[in-house]
Amino acid sequence: MKFNNTFDYHKQLPNISMDDYGKTKKIELGKSIKDKTKIYLDTKYWVCFRNVKMGVEKDANIIDLYELLKLLIESKRAICPISDIIFDEILKQKDEKKLNASIELIDSFSKGVVLISEIDRVMLEILYFLRKNTKSKNTVFPSDLMVWTKPALIYGDCIPSETAFSREEELAIQKSYFDLIWQQSFSDMLRQIGINKLRQMPNRPNISDTINKDCANNISELDSFKTVFRIEIAGTIDAVSPLIQNSLIYFYQKETGNVFNVKDTDASKHVNMFKNLISHLFEQKKDNGFLPTLKVNAGIHAGIRWDKKRLYKENDFPDFEHAKAAIPYCDMFFTEKSLKHLLESKSLAYDKEYGCKIAAKPTDALSLAQTI
Numbered sequence: 208m209k210f211n212n213t214f215d216y217h218k219q220l221p222n223i224s225m226d227d228y229g230k231t232k233k234i235e236l237g238k239s240i241k242d243k244t245k246i247y248l249d250t251k252y253w254v255c256f257r258n259v260k261m262g263v264e265k266d267a268n269i270i271d272l273y274e275l276l277k278l279l280i281e282s283k284r285a286i287c288p289i290s291d292i293i294f295d296e297i298l299k300q301k302d303e304k305k306l307n308a309s310i311e312l313i314d315s316f317s318k319g320v321v322l323i324s325e326i327d328r329v330m331l332e333i334l335y336f337l338r339k340n341t342k343s344k345n346t347v348f349p350s351d352l353m354v355w356t357k358p359a360l361i362y363g364d365c366i367p368s369e370t371a372f373s374r375e376e377e378l379a380i381q382k383s384y385f386d387l388i389w390q391q392s393f394s395d396m397l398r399q400i401g402i403n404k405l406r407q408m409p410n411r412p413n414i415s416d417t418i419n420k421d422c423a424n425n426i427s428e429l430d431s432f433k434t435v436f437r438i439e440i441a442g443t444i445d446a447v448s449p450l451i452q453n454s455l456i457y458f459y460q461k462e463t464g465n466v467f468n469v470k471d472t473d474a475s476k477h478v479n480m481f482k483n484l485i486s487h488l489f490e491q492k493k494d495n496g497f498l499p500t501l502k503v504n505a506g507i508h509a510g511i512r513w514d515k516k517r518l519y520k521e522n523d524f525p526d527f528e529h530a531k532a533a534i535p536y537c538d539m540f541f542t543e544k545s546l547k548h549l550l551e552s553k554s555l556a557y558d559k560e561y562g563c564k565i566a567a568k569p570t571d572a573l574s575l576a577q578t579i
Contacts, residue, residue: 237352247533499535
C-alpha cells in the first residue's frame, strides 16, 4: 500500500476539526456509491463464494451468482459492503488458506466499503432525527449517506489523542493518520495486525436461554402483535439510553458551541423525554423512516416473541445483526430462509417499507441480481 504523507497539508488547515474531516471523508464515500446497487451478503453467501474462489464449490447456481456479482462489481453497477458481524464470523475460520481467500474476496466484492458499527449507526440516526426535526444550524446529511466507512475503522474511529504535541500538530497528525488508515484494505489489516490479534476480539455472549426464559415468564402479556411490538420498542429504546444521552449532548454542543456539563444538568430528564417521544412515534406509526435500526431490531424480536412456538437460538443473533445492517441501508439482502420469512411477514413487511429485496435461495438471489 502506497501512502502519501499529508501532515504538511493538514498543518495548513487547523480550522478543520478531526470530527469534521472524518465526516467529509464518509460523505464523499457515501456519494461515490450512492448510485450503485448495494447487496448485503450474510456470512453463508460469503463462505459459498469463497468456495467458488477456491474452486471447490459444486452448486452451479452459486457459481453463476458469483460470476454475475463479480461482473456487476467490476462494471461499477453493484457493490457488496460488509459489516463488523460479517468480519467477526469470517475471522473464526481456523484454516488460514480459507481465511486468506475470504479476506481477498471481501476486498474484491466490497471495494473497501464497510457499514459503520451498530452503535455508531444508532447515534447517527438519532442525530439525523434531531437535526431534521429542529431548526439545526448544521447541514443535514441523510443517514444513508454517512453510514459508510473503511476497513480499518470497522469497529469505530480510533484516532490518537492527548499526545505530547501541540494542539495544531496533534490535529495534523490525527488527520494524516486518518488518511493512512482510510486507504487500508482488509488484506493490509491482516498483514499488519496479524490473524492471531484480530482473532482476540471478544466473542459475543450467548443470551438465547436467558431471553427464552424471559419470554416464557411474560407470555400472558402477549395479547396482540401490537402489544408485543410496544414492549419490544420500549425495551430497545431503554437499551440504548446511554447512546441517546451521548447523542443529545453532542447535538447540544454542536448547535450551541457550549460545553454540556452533566453534573450541573439533569441529563436523564431530557433522555426520558426523547425516549417517550420516539416510543410514541413508533407506536403510532409516525416514525417516517427515522431511526430504522431501532425499529428493525424491535420488529424482529416482536416477530419472534409473537410466534409462541418459536424459541431463540444462538445463531439467531448474528442473523439479526445482519438484518439491522442490511434492511435500512442496502438494496438487496441474501440471507437465510427463516429470516427472510420473518422480515417479509405481514406483521413486519420490512422489505417493502425499506425497499430492500430479500432472497434466501441461490436461484432467487440470481434472479434478483439479474435485474440490476
